[in-house]
Amino acid sequence: MFGGGFFGGMPGMDARMPKRGDSTKYYDLLGVDKNATETELKKAYRKLSMKHHPDKGGDPEHFKKINEAYDVLKDEEKRRIYDDYGEDALKEGMGGGGGGASSMADLFDMMSGGGGGRRRGPEKGEPIVHKLKCSLAEMFNGATRKLALTRKSQCKACKGAGTKTGKSYTCKTCNGTGMQVHIRQLGPGMIQQMQSKCSACGGIGTMVPEDDKCPSCNGKKFITEKKIFEVVIEAGMKHGQKIVMKGEAGYTQPGVAPGDLVFILEQKEHEVFSRKSADLLMTKTITLTEALCGYMFEVDQLDGRKLVVQAKPGEKVTKPDSWVCINDEGMPVHQAPFQKGNLYINLQVKFPTKISEAECAKLREILPQNCSYNPEEADAMEEADEDRENVKTREVNIEQELKNRRDFGKSHNYNDSSDDEDGRGGQRVQCHQQ
Numbered sequence: 001m002f003g004g005g006f007f008g009g010m011p012g013m014d015a016r017m018p019k020r021g022d023s024t025k026y027y028d029l030l031g032v033d034k035n036a037t038e039t040e041l042k043k044a045y046r047k048l049s050m051k052h053h054p055d056k057g058g059d060p061e062h063f064k065k066i067n068e069a070y071d072v073l074k075d076e077e078k079r080r081i082y083d084d085y086g087e088d089a090l091k092e093g094m095g096g097g098g099g100g101a102s103s104m105a106d107l108f109d110m111m112s113g114g115g116g117g118r119r120r121g122p123e124k125g126e127p128i129v130h131k132l133k134c135s136l137a138e139m140f141n142g143a144t145r146k147l148a149l150t151r152k153s154q155c156k157a158c159k160g161a162g163t164k165t166g167k168s169y170t171c172k173t174c175n176g177t178g179m180q181v182h183i184r185q186l187g188p189g190m191i192q193q194m195q196s197k198c199s200a201c202g203g204i205g206t207m208v209p210e211d212d213k214c215p216s217c218n219g220k221k222f223i224t225e226k227k228i229f230e231v232v233i234e235a236g237m238k239h240g241q242k243i244v245m246k247g248e249a250g251y252t253q254p255g256v257a258p259g260d261l262v263f264i265l266e267q268k269e270h271e272v273f274s275r276k277s278a279d280l281l282m283t284k285t286i287t288l289t290e291a292l293c294g295y296m297f298e299v300d301q302l303d304g305r306k307l308v309v310q311a312k313p314g315e316k317v318t319k320p321d322s323w324v325c326i327n328d329e330g331m332p333v334h335q336a337p338f339q340k341g342n343l344y345i346n347l348q349v350k351f352p353t354k355i356s357e358a359e360c361a362k363l364r365e366i367l368p369q370n371c372s373y374n375p376e377e378a379d380a381m382e383e384a385d386e387d388r389e390n391v392k393t394r395e396v397n398i399e400q401e402l403k404n405r406r407d408f409g410k411s412h413n414y415n416d417s418s419d420d421e422d423g424r425g426g427q428r429v430q431c432h433q434q
Contacts, residue, residue, distance in 0.1 A: 023086045026069035034083065038074065045070040125259035128249040132263045134233055136270040140302035140331060142235035146228055149261075151250030153225050157216035160254065162208040164215070171207045173200035204254050222251050231263050236278070236334030239267035273302070276402065277409070278341030279330040283348060284309075291318040291349045298388075299345070301329065308390045309345065316395070320349040324393035325401065344398060 027034055030044045048066050052058035072078045072090060082090055132145065154160040161168060170176040178201065183193045197203040213219035231243055241264075248261035273280045286295045294313040298306045307329065311318060323346055330341025355363070 023083050025087060026073055026082065029065055029069040030073070036073075041070065041073050045074075124257045125249060125252040127244075127260040127262045129262045129264060131266050132231060132233075132243075133266045133268055135268050136273060136275065137302045138233050139237050139265075139267060140235065143233045145231045145233065147231060148226055148228050150224060150226050151248075152222040152252070153227075154251060155214060155217035155221055155223050158214035158221070160221050162206075162214055162217065162219045162221040162254075163212040165212055167212065169207050169209060169212075171198060171201035171205055174198035174205065176205040178203040178205040206254065221254055229261070233265065234334060235337050236332040237265055238334070239265060239275075241265050241334075272300070275331060277405075278333050279344060279402075279405070280341065281344045281346065283346045285348045285350050286318065288349055288351050291320075291347075299343070304387065306385070306388045307343075308388055309393060310390065311393070318347055318349065320347075322347050323396050323398040323401070325396045326391050326393055329391070344396070344401070345393070346398070 024034070027036070030036075030041065030048065032040055032044050036044070045066065049063070050056070052063045052066060054060045054063055072082050078090060128151075130147075130149075132147075134143070134145070155162070158164065158166065163169070171178075174180055178198050179195050180198050181193055181195045186192050198205070201207055208214075208219035214221075217223050229245065229248070233243070243263040243265070245261040245263075247258045249259035251258050267275070273282050275281075282299070284297060284299075286297075294311045294315065295318070296308065296310040298308055301307055307326065309324070309326070323344055326343040326345070328340045329343035333339040333341070
């Protein structure tokens, strides 16, 4: 047996040769001889099926047997196995594993050295994967990148035949199967069979004669070409996200469809912003005077706008390592470009390293008044530059804020666990008022 039953094992395992059985029953049911042609079989089947159809008073069991006989004899591979080993071989091969007679016939072909012409293999080639580095700005705004790649394409002159005449020549060594089978007798009724790629055709199953080789591809069926691909990076895409171009990987071997061309996005580090899901985070250092008396600074947004961030004198005192949030100034959500995350700014206060005794005395009386906030200057700057925009901020506890956003996203199926772990992708959640 091939491991677990007749014709059920794998190549290279020990096997017992199947016993020959009655191979005349199906022919007798159809009323034809063993040399009947396909046309004769079809004609006999039609005549008998009309005569014995249950709708016309025929016996259902006999009608079922007629169909069973025709199903086997009309199939070249099943018929060949039936002729050599009988009905029992077919039934035993079709049972249990679900592979059916077709898989059994494939194994029989390997054992007998070919003849069925069936070749098993991938219907589609493996994908070709390229890593594509892109900036955070490209992921924010969206971009189109043009890339020149070399691939194999089907020869247009011979349409992939490899011959001048367009003919296909079956390899005589493997009979077109692409495989060579070696059988060794181990003992009475026991054999071992091994298979390998055909050494003559390289596993292709066809050969190209020298006098009929296509001059364009030299009989190789493919040519190497360079093609320009336009890769569209959509706004909001994430690090590690895949852009798939179906069937653009190029040909790898005859009879196998081209695989997919896959680009995996790799986000380059940004000098100002880091990304957390759909949010942007940055750090800004302000002076002690600004922390006490107010501040104003600009943030260059990824789309070219300038965001003016400010705190008015007397409005608040900025504590070291505090966070402020600007709603809807984070990353756009992929395929929902009008929905955006938030921009979080970590404010670091720079303290003076040393102050004199005289300065200490002054501080005791009154704090310095020089600060970066000037309301008249802020209004004038906004009016003079249309790309300059005054924005409002709110103090937040960043750890609690991000936790709330993760919980909200999970409850609404916005994020998955991988987004939380790798810090990319995700959705926007409202900041809490503090």
